[in-house]
Amino acid sequence: MITENNIPIDIINITEQMDISKLSKLELLEKCKELGITKSGSKNKLQLIELIGKNKVIEEIPRNTPITPITPITDADTKTFNVIDLFCGCGGMSKGLTDAGLNVIAGIDIWDKAVESYNKNYHHKAYCADLTELPPEKFNELYNMEGKEVDILVGGPPCQSFSIAGKRDKNDPRNALFIEYVKYLDYFKPKAFIMENVIGLLSKKTANGENVIDIIMEQLNQNYNCIINKLYASDFEVPQNRRRTIIIGIRKDLHILPKEPEPIIKSVQDRIAVKSILIPKEDVDKKYYLSEKALAGIENKKGVNKEKGYGFGAQMLDFDKPSYTIPARYWKDGYDALVKYNEKEIRRLTITELKRIQSFPDNYIIEGSNKDIIMQIGNAVACKFAYYLGKYIIDTLTPLTLLTP
Structure with missing residues (x-):
């Protein structure tokens, strides 16, 4: 008889795998406790499922009995995308993204009070720094001690400077923050980015009459498939008619074209009062x-x-x-x-x-x-708005994890 791991092929382990693959990590840890499985706290979701599978009773199923397919466990179930939050402020964007299931590994902001607030609310740290004095190489050396891959970059660099300077004034310090954002993109090469700004960004012009948004997109489109969105936070369960420009980019080599995030609240009448x-x-x-x-x-x-x-x-x-x-x-x-x-x-x-x-x-x-x-x-990004942007990014990047061997 053909065997696998010394178990006859006719004997199939149906140890609730079709159910436990859908459990959260916290629920899996509880299941381990029920089964008396020790040393499970440091395991990821896939390892926990394997541990539980080894400790459950094997039940014999007669030959030729139809088996309900087990839901495949993919990287999407076990991987958490790592995020850096530039211009993080007191942490509105980070709060929403964390609640959505993303792993924010660091924030950076120049205002010490905002950084102090941020660090009161998270286990990871925000760093008080001027991005013009903290290039990505230095950040990676000083703060990314575990060498974590950066999957997503978020932030809202102030772009007011372009109305005064213009794209040819590369050395003008007023342009520096947007340029630093691009440097972080170029260095970490994240799979995706979210750039948030005021709605007025779309109508701004430089002293030379150039459209600021054209200058920005010329830089971002080099390595990313981008979409510009004009979104109301009130369409995403925020009790505020806060309209924002949200630029979302997906790295070109991933061959994913981002789409506009779908409003959660479809009718103006249903917005939260x-x-x-x-x-x-x-x-x-x-x-x-x-x-x-x-x-x-x-x-x-x-x-x-x-x-x-x-x-x-x-x-x-x-x-x-x-x-x-x-x-x-x-x-x-x-x-x-x-x-x-x-x-x-x-x-x-x-x-x-x-x-x-x-x-x-x-x-x-x-x-x-x-x-x-x-x-x-x-100054903050509304947390619930950021939550739905995080869910959108996870859904957009999920096809990548399904293709990962």
Whole structure:
């Protein structure tokens, strides 16, 4: 009789493999505990499945009995893509990507307060550094001690400089951050990248009249198949109408053309309303309410703007719709998004509400003064938005893992 590993070929191990291949690593570890399997904590998912398989009872199945095919275990089940988060801020992008199942191995940002906040929330580290002084070779030498492959690069380099300088001013320090981003791409050659920026990037021009986005894409398209997306965070379960430019690139040799991420919320009417994240009125500290002087100022400005045909400066939230975009400048007066109960009771959003609007959990730690905290929140990528971008990248790269021998 033909045997395999001294087991007759007629005797087939049906040790729940068709089920356990679908379990998470945490569930597999629990299964190991049930079976009395020791030293399983350091194993990856594939090794855990093999361990469990060896310890289960072998059950005889008669010859010629049809067998339900076992779901193949692929690298997609066992591999976690490694990510570096450039311009990471306090960690909104990293939070979403981590929740999506990606392995963020490091963040980099120039603002010490943001880095301090980041490091309060993650096991891996963010490094406080100016990218112009931390080339990728130096980063790899100093911080990537385990020599991990970088599969995905994310970040939003400020591209305002191009409106002043132009692509031919390669040595202009105002262009440096985008150039450094490209250097990290060229050095690590990640399978994919996500570049996030303001929607205004698409309409910016240089002093010479060149389109900034054309300059950027000329660089990115050299080694990556790219797609430019104009996405609303509110279409991805974020209670905020935050519109962003998202450039996604997949390395050309992988022969995958990225597609626009599909909105999770298909209808404007189904977007998450800001009322769902507001603190009960009776629990809001009085310090958030506008003074009589501020209220009078809003009314006066409203009248002047109406005469001149300008828009109304202070924006009152519609409780049944997502919030307006929360910018980093919100700390100044909060007029970008105010809660109005009546003409005499108008207030700014609290720190907790601002975090929720950006889909940070309430227990996410953000360090610094009120100004520092609000600036970090306003500068962040909304966590839930980043979560769905992470899921999109995993789904896009999954065909690669299916082809891996």
